[in-house]
Amino acid sequence: MTKNKHYIFLLLFLLPLISQAQLPRINVEGFFLRDSVELGKTLKYILLSKHDPQAEVVFPDSTFTFTPFELVRKEFYPTRTVNGRSTDSTVYVLRTFQLQPVQRLQLQARLFFQGDTLLLTAPADSVFLIQHVKSLPEPLPLRSATQLLPVAEEFNYLYWGLGLVAAGVLFGGIWGLFGKSIRTRYRLYVLQKDQSQFQYRFQTATDRFKRLKTLEPLERAITLWKNYLTKLEDEEISSFTTKEITTFYADDERVANTLKVCDRAIYGNIISDDESEVVNALSQLAAFAAYRYVTIRDSIRNVANTR
Numbered sequence: 428m429t430k431n432k433h434y435i436f437l438l439l440f441l442l443p444l445i446s447q448a449q450l451p452r453i454n455v456e457g458f459f460l461r462d463s464v465e466l467g468k469t470l471k472y473i474l475l476s477k478h479d480p481q482a483e484v485v486f487p488d489s490t491f492t493f494t495p496f497e498l499v500r501k502e503f504y505p506t507r508t509v510n511g512r513s514t515d516s517t518v519y520v521l522r523t524f525q526l527q528p529v530q531r532l533q534l535q536a537r538l539f540f541q542g543d544t545l546l547l548t549a550p551a552d553s554v555f556l557i558q559h560v561k562s563l564p565e566p567l568p569l570r571s572a573t574q575l576l577p578v579a580e581e582f583n584y585l586y587w588g589l590g591l592v593a594a595g596v597l598f599g600g601i602w603g604l605f606g607k608s609i610r611t612r613y614r615l616y617v618l619q620k621d622q623s624q625f626q627y628r629f630q631t632a633t634d635r636f637k638r639l640k641t642l643e644p645l646e647r648a649i650t651l652w653k654n655y656l657t658k659l660e661d662e663e664i665s666s667f668t669t670k671e672i673t674t675f676y677a678d679d680e681r682v683a684n685t686l687k688v689c690d691r692a693i694y695g696n697i698i699s700d701d702e703s704e705v706v707n708a709l710s711q712l713a714a715f716a717a718y719r720y721v722t723i724r725d726s727i728r729n730v731a732n733t734r
């Protein structure tokens with residue numbers, strides 16, 4: 428029984444040594460890349476782990492307390508294995524707002540091994556704080572009032588540029604979706620406006636001819652009619668002769684007969700006592716212009732609806 432107790436005691440004594448012998452080899456280092464730092468400026472800290480490939484090592488994340496430093500970001504690098512030794516490394520970008528002349532940091536990594544977690548502490552490293560203000564007078568002088576200085580206004584090119592780009596993209600999108608419809612509506616609007624203006628001016632010239640019975644308002648009416656059709660048809664009708672106009676409109680009797688009446692009155696200087704023949708001719712010219720307007724307007728609408 429005594430011999431068995433000795434075996435049990437020896438086993439309990441060697442068990443921790445056996446467990447430790449099974450731990451993978453691992454070495455953790457941590458150090459700053461500079462030995463000094465300014466208040467609020469960033470500083471890089473390197474944490475390295477060199478271990479056997481089978482070891483699982485986890486470095487501190489953003490939940491770790493880096494006091495007296497603040498974590499700005501961290502940069503990971505993939506594990507490298509050379510000659511049976513793996514190296515993990517992480518770069519921590521830190522900054523400090525503490526005023527201690529010497530500030531130190533000591534990080535811990537975690538080793539996951541056989542269901543347990545072991546803490547691995549890297550040696551502490553420190554940096555010196557660069558102090559630009561050596562001393563402050565006591566008491567600290569304060570200014571009770573200050574005079575504001577005028578600040579010149581500057582044109583914000585960035586915001587205006589972004590605004591113009593956004594407006595251009597928005598306008599381009601709207602134009603791409605509705606451009607054809609907008610162009611069609613605008614063209615129909617211009618046609619209707621020109622038609623209304625022509626009818627008003629032509630009727631004014633006709634009424635003046637009825638009242639005065641002279642050639643001047645008659646010539647004015649014919650000129651208005653030709654100029655309007657020139658714009659409506661997109662042809663130089665204003666420079667056509669009566670025969671050319673008749674041919675252009677496929678010998679339409681409404682055009683041929685009314686222009687002959689007007690030509691006889693103008694070039695023959697013949698206005699009958701009953702000017703009704705000329706007035707009727709002018710009325711037919713106005714009606715023909717309205718007919719051509721309706722024809723072209725409907726043609727534009729049909730083309731737009733078929734696209």
